[in-house]
Amino acid sequence: MLLEVRNLDVGYQGKQVVFGASLRVDAGEFVALIGHNGAGKTTLLKTICGYLKTGSGDVRYRGEDIRNLSPAVNVKKGLVFVHQEKSLFPNLSVLENLQLAAYAIGKAYNLEQRLKEVYRIFPILKDREKQMANTLSGGQQKQLAVGMAILVEPQLLLLDEPSLGLSPNLVKDLGNVLKEISNMGTAILLVEQNVKMAISLAQRIYVMRTGQIILEDTHENMMKRESLWDLF
Amino acid sequence: MEYLAHTLNLAFIFVILTVSLNLILGYGGMASMAHAAFFCIGGYISAIVTMNLGCNFLIGVLTAIIATAAVGGALSAPFIKVQEEYLILFTIAFQMVVYHLMLSLYNITGGDSGIFGVPAASLFGYTADTPARFLPFMAAFLFIVYYVAFKITKSPFGRVLKGIREDEKAVSSLGKNVIKFKVIIFMVGTGIAAGAGGVFAHYTRFISPTIGSLDQSILIIAMVVLGGTANLGGSALGAFLLIIIPEVLNFLPGASDLIVPLRGFIYGALLIFFMRFRPEGLIPEYFHLRSRKRTLPGARTGKQPADDCLHFSMTSEEKMFNRTGPILEVKNLSKSFGGLRAVDNFFMSLDKGKITALVGPNGCGKTTAFNLVTGFLKPDKGQIHFAGKEITNLPAYKMPHIGIARSWQDIRIFQGMTVMDNLLLARQSQAGESVIRLFIMPWRVRREEEENIKKAFFYLSSMGLAEKGSEIARNLSYAEQKLLAIARLLATEAEILLLDEPSSGVDPNWVKQFMQIIRGLAASGKTICIVEHNLDLVRGVSDTVYFMAEGQKIAQGTAEQLMADPKLGEIYFGV
Amino acid sequence: MGLFLQLLTRGIITGSLYALLGVSWGIIYNTTRTFHFAHGFIYTFASYSILVFTWMSVPLIPSLLLGLFTATLAGCAVEYFAYLPMRKKSASQLSIFLTAMGIMIAGQSLIHLVFGPDSRPLEGFPEHVISLGTVTFTTVDLFTVLLCWIVIVCLFAFLGHTKAGMMIRAVSSNPEKATFIGIDSRRIFVLVFGIGSLLVGIAAFLSTIDKPATPNIGLGALLISFITVFLGGVGRLGGAVLGGIILGIAESLVIMVLPTEYKMMVIFLILFLVVLIKPEGLLGKKIA
Structure with a gap:
């Protein structure tokens, strides 16, 4: 088991947002977390990677207790979080954004090779290498954000709504890329508002409502459901 | 004896200055770095008006208050609008410019030698020509300032200011023009400082730029911080302490050359120390709460929220809209x-x-x-x-x-205020939110406040919070805070x-x-x-x-x- | 015309120094959003450090380097020992500002206590008059302009092309993301305070070879440095450079129409108008 969260409570600014959430992600597994906006999905992700403090409960990564470790430490351990927005540095060039992701954790060796790998997955980033990140289109910015994450060769990728603001075509492309990253052996915990896409990609799905995980089900069972409205 | 009277007069002036700056810094949440400049401007205005028109010193002081408050408000408003740093920027720049101008406009200000022969304060034949004879004037002025500051801070106006310091957006969603409140309190504080300058000029019968330097402004800030922001008693204490320190230093042998830098060092070190280890100052803001509890009508009979509580009686306003579609x-x-x-x-x-x-x-x-x-x-x-x-x-x-009123996803109640004050802040068109009406029709303010407390209590009861009225909001559970937010929204009617x-x-x-x-x-x-x-x-x-x-x-x-x-x-x- | 050219030259000289002051404060403010009032103390501290080394018979250049080094350390120390603990407590901007003010006033008074109120010249720098047509200036002026611009260009190159520079830009544009990818923003903050203090130290050196130092020279420099930043635009270091040049030239040219005492007044007026019309500053992005 790569990641295990048990009975996690999270609150900030005096309000509790997550109530006793439990979930797990196995090595190389693709897991999705869906639910209405404000259900606490993003909060849960930010807590796992160490940005928010846990209330009570357990967070284990590769068997190790990672509660209250900083995101910086977790990134070095291969646990990488990608924001839904503001996920890059607007006044740095595309290349600089990528380089910085590697420099920040002192992973500068073999950078050329890993850059090549990122460019293979996202060819457009190669063409835009010298451009400032804030001149990229919405879709390209998403690609860059994911590119920065895979550049540091994570074991577990926490993605927060990567499809937000993308056109249907781009969403499809994004889905393919996520599939590819997953096939390379990286485990993914995906938070998505594009529920259909999340269900079609993930092997297991958790559903969250008002701070609680109300359902866990397999890809097959979720695909068979007639309506999703009752989950939201 | 005269020395003691002089020290006392001086201390009173600084108490007035700290109290007025506390209105801006503590209650308004804005840093004014130009308080000494406004003080000095007031002194010059009063001196020039009385010397040229030959009128009583009271007229000079009043002119100083009004003119300085008006100019200060007009100049600062665009900066207050932008962001808190901008007011710091403006006031420092203003402080420097005024200081330079006072030094360079010889014809008006007498340059660095200042203006001599400012007429002594006199009233009904009583002329205050010695420090001891001036004390009654100073004490009276201090009393008035204290009364005004007390009245303002304890009024609905002060309540809005407190809300603004906690959460500006929430305050504007409750129907208050945040910028207006900030500018007004800035004007009040500045006006009082100018008045103090006027009184000071008539006391020393001399005015020069030395008392209007940035160092003086910083000194006053240090006094406020030392005493405790948003606390009038603390301001007095801070002023006294910081006045006494250099007086004591005076007795040290051979220290006279070093007195200025030594004083600066002590003030600076105190500022650093207090901000770090006791930011609330010597006397914290809610000190008085321990002794004073607001009694609420029927507070003991509070009910849990029941369906019948939610059927409110219609006010006249609501009847106006009593239609369908x-x-x-x-x-x-x-x-x-x-x-x-x-x-x-x-x-x-x-x-x-x-x-x-x-x-x-x-x-x-x-x-x-x-x-x-x-x-x-x-x-x-x-x-x-x-x-x-x-x-x-x-x-x-x-x-x-x-x-039309809105609520907030992240509730935005005023965490540091009492539950009752949260609701009272939401009441619309309160006479007590105008500084002028606060003083010219106090009876109306009082009557309205009673009315508002009743209404607020009604809405609190409807959410089952009747017994929580005098608690500080942050001590409520989250669900109760959520209910409070709804009660506050209802209180806007x-x-x-x-x-x-x-x-x-x-x-x-x-x-x-x-x-x-x-x-x-x-x-x-x-x-x-x-x-x-x-x-x-x-x-x-x-x-x-x-x-x-x-x-x-x-x-x-x-x-x-x-x-x-x-x-x-x-x-x-x-x- | 001759007067105009002479004043323009003077304006460019002053403006270059102002631009340097502006970037020294701007890099700190843009990255950490601290209203670093104690910057003025670092300025005075740098001047006196250099002086102290020369009094100990260290030659001018090594004195300069040693003085800059101690000033840089002092700047880092202010961040590490004074501001950082307050940030950890999530203190308000206002209380950090008040702390900064305390450091400024206490530090300046301490220098006064130790070295007395007298002005202290920095000697040993060759000063000759150079005339170009009707325009005259000194070797010190020339040196000032050259050094200012070399330093500014180096700073931009550093920010643009080094790992550390990249991290500084990253932290200033998106601090949360920077934390997430593993940048330690505390170290970046200390670094930025070091750089800003080094730069202000250079500016202090340049003004001390021109005018003797007194314990209260820091205040004026501080005032110029942040007015420059707000004038040019918060978040844009280029804005501080532009703001500095504009202030320097305006302050110099105004002598043609008004007596020198109105210098401050003109600076203030420019600031007032800019905030009134374009609060985000000349090159700044709109404030949300």
Whole structure:
């Protein structure tokens, strides 16, 4: 088991947002977390990677207790979080954004090779290498954000709504890329508002409502459901 | 004896200066670095007016107060509007300019030698020509200043200021013009400083730029911080302590050359020390609370929220709108951010006494639409009509006044204020929120306040919080805070309530109770619009649901109708 | 015309120094959003450090380097020992500002206590008059302009092309994301305070070879440095450079129409008008 969260409570600014959430992600597994906006999905992700403090409960990564470790430490351990927005540095060039992701954790060796790998997955980033990140289109910015994450060769990728603001075509492309990253052996915990896409990609799905995980089900069972409205 | 009287006079002047700066820094939450400059300007104005017109010193001091407050307010307003750093920037620059001008405008200010022969203060034949004879004047002035400051800070006006320090946006959503309040308190503080300058000029019978330097301004700030921000007693204490220190230093042999830097070092070190280890100062802000508790009418008979409590008696205002059909109509509304059309040609109408919900996938523009309707954003295009009147470009702080109030997803109650004060702040058009009316019609302020407490208590009871009135809001549980937010919203007595994600952050078991409350509000005649992601709640309360996507309304109907439409499912869940 | 050219030259000289002061404060403010009032103390401290080394018979250049080094350390220390603990407590901007003010006033008074109120010249720098047509200036002026611009260009190159520079830009544009990818923003803050203090130390050196130092020279420099930043635009270091040049030239040219005492007044007026018309500053992005 790569990641295990048990009975996690999270609150900030005096309000509790997550109530006793439990979930797990196995090595190389693709897991999705869906639910209405404000259900606490993003909060849960930010807590796992160490940005928010846990209330009570357990967070284990590769068997190790990672509660209250900083995101910086977790990134070095291969646990990488990608924001839904503001996920890059607007006044740095595309290349600089990528380089910085590697420099920040002192992973500068073999950078050329890993850059090549990122460019293979996202060819457009190669063409835009010298451009400032804030001149990229919405879709390209998403690609860059994911590119920065895979550049540091994570074991577990926490993605927060990567499809937000993308056109249907781009969403499809994004889905393919996520599939590819997953096939390379990286485990993914995906938070998505594009529920259909999340269900079609993930092997297991958790559903969250008002701070609680109300359902866990397999890809097959979720695909068979007639309506999703009752989950939201 | 005369030495003692002189020291006392000096201390009184500094108490006046700290109290007035505390109004700006402590109560207004703004750093004014030009307090000494305003003090000095007041001295010059009063000196020049009395010497040239030969009038009584009181006229000079009054002129100084009014002129300085007016100029200070006019100059600072554009900076107060922007951000807190900008006022620091402005006041430092202003302080430096004034100091330089006082030194260089020889014809008016006498340059660095200043103006001599300022007439002594005299009243009804009593001339204060020695420090001891001046003491009664100084004490009277101090008393007036203290009274004014006390009255202001304990009034509804002071309550709004406290709210502003905690959360500006929440205050404007309750119908107060935040900038106006800030500028006014800046003017009051500045005016008092100028008055002190005037009095000081008539006391020493001499005015020069040395007392108007940046160092002096910083000294006054240090006194306020030392004594405790937002605490008038603390200010007096701080002033006394910092006046006594250099007087004591005077007795040290051979220290006379070093007195200025030594004093500076002590003030600076005290500032650092206090900000780090005791930012609340010697006397903290809520010190007085321990001895003083507001008694509430019927506080002991508080009831739990029951259905019957939610049927409110109608006020005259509400009767005005006692009709059915659409009460708020939104036409053509559009708003773009950069190139992105967040809200595009949006139509909506809210029916009296009904609950309308806005739903749609993330990023569909419902929050933007919500902010447009509540005045927190200005639309690029389109109109909003309320009860037949156009209100399209009305700023947010005017909305509650005409009958539209909003709640916040992250509740935004005033954590450091009492529950009762949270509600009182929400009452509209209070006479006590005007500094002038506070003093010319105190009886009206008092009567209104009593009235408002009764009303606030009524709304508190309706949410089952009757017994919590005198508690500090942050000590309530989250669910109680959420109830408090609703009670506060009701206290505005707005006709239309817009609720921003009412279920957010609530224990799942509480969602049902909130559904009941919302339904109860609608039953009592309130018109309600919610933006909500928890579809359970939407299904449970809404009469009409607007389905939005890409900034437009694409469907409208009951929750069941919309959820039966496979096309909407595709939009909501993706393909 | 001759007067105009002479004043313009003077304006460019002053403006270059102001631009340097502006970037020294601007890099700190843009990255950490601290209203670093104690910057003025660092300025005075740098001047006196250099002086102290020369009094100990260290030659001018090594004195300069040693003085700059101690000033840089002092700047880092202010961040590490004074501001950082307050940030950890999530103190308000206002209380950090008040702390900064305390450091400024205490530090300046301490220098006064130790070295007395007298002005202290920095000697040993060759000063000759150079005339170009009707325009005259000194070797010190020439050196000032050259050094200012070399330093400014180096700073931009550093920010643009080094790992550390990249991290500084990253932290200032998106601090949360920077934390997430593993940048330690505390270290970046200390670094930025070091750089800002080094730069202000250079500016202090340049003004001390021109005018003797007194314990209260820091205040004027501080005032110029942040007015420059707000004038040019918060968040844009280029804005501080532009703001500095504009202030320097305006302050110099105004002598043609008004007596020198109105210098401050003109600076203030420019600031007032800019905030009134374009609060985000000349090159700044709109404030949300």
